[in-house]
Amino acid sequence: MTIWLIMIALAVGTFLIRISFIALLSNRVVHPLIARALRFVPAAVLSALVIPQILTRNNTLQISFSNPQLIAGIVAAVVAWRTKNVLFTILSGMVVLWGLRLLFPGL
């Protein structure tokens, strides 16, 4: 039950963000400080999301090159940077992860 309440709150909250300047605040000018902060949202949020997930294995942080996810993540980051392609990024990361597991079954 709680899970549905969270989802409905999330749906409403996301909708309010989407409609914010389109309808609710349409006559307001975006405060310059808010505009400056918003510019950093995608880079900061996505990075805060990705980096711990890549470094976490079996629910513990593992910051070393014996963590195949770290190597796969670095390769995928380079691919993302060079190609800007979601599909290539995912494929390269997964291929490296599977490859390392195959080569080093102990990892």
Added chain:
Amino acid sequence: MPSPRSEFISGVKALLPILLGVVPFGMISGIAVVQTNIPPVSGFIMSLLVFSGAALIVALQLITTGAPALVIFFSALVINLRFMIYSASLAPFLERLSLGKKSLLAYLLSDQAYAASITHMNESGFPQVAWLHFLGSGITMWLAWQISVGIGIFIGARLPASWSLEFTIPLTFLALAVPAIKDRFTAAAAVIAGVTAVLAKGAPFNSGLVIAALVGILAGMLFERRAA
């Protein structure tokens, strides 16, 4: 003036090439949804309600770790804060529309529909019809997304755990994070947010994501101001 129909169709066409990235992302989101042990039909209804893959996955992941409801809510919303940027940027093109149309277009607002339409709307001299371009992109994206999520949910329950498909989730976000780094200031925000997120992994109530995002945003702003 272009006809409403041709504006709509050109909006649909502008989104089609992006589908190459959207379909796998949607399918992976669907797979991720079932991996959090949510019943498939519930997961699909949630996807319809929220229409935001990243926020949905993060919310479901936090739910499985038993995080408090407020933390789940704010963690997912902080991911969607970026829509505020798009909302502000689209507002001038939609100001003459009824509240009903504005609401529909707001619900359809996504990274992809925005990217596919904003240049056209900026360059079109006909705001009376230019919004239909966005409607065309928005509906196409919505349909492709929900169908892909549905397929992902359907096949996700049948894939073996040994494939480590859960790793496709951070990889997908990585594919979005890297292009968000546009200059040294956004790079600083990303690095500091990432380091903070690792340090704050054990933070109470799983609040690490929200804390790290705010620290990263603040760091980016401070670096930018010092350089100015």
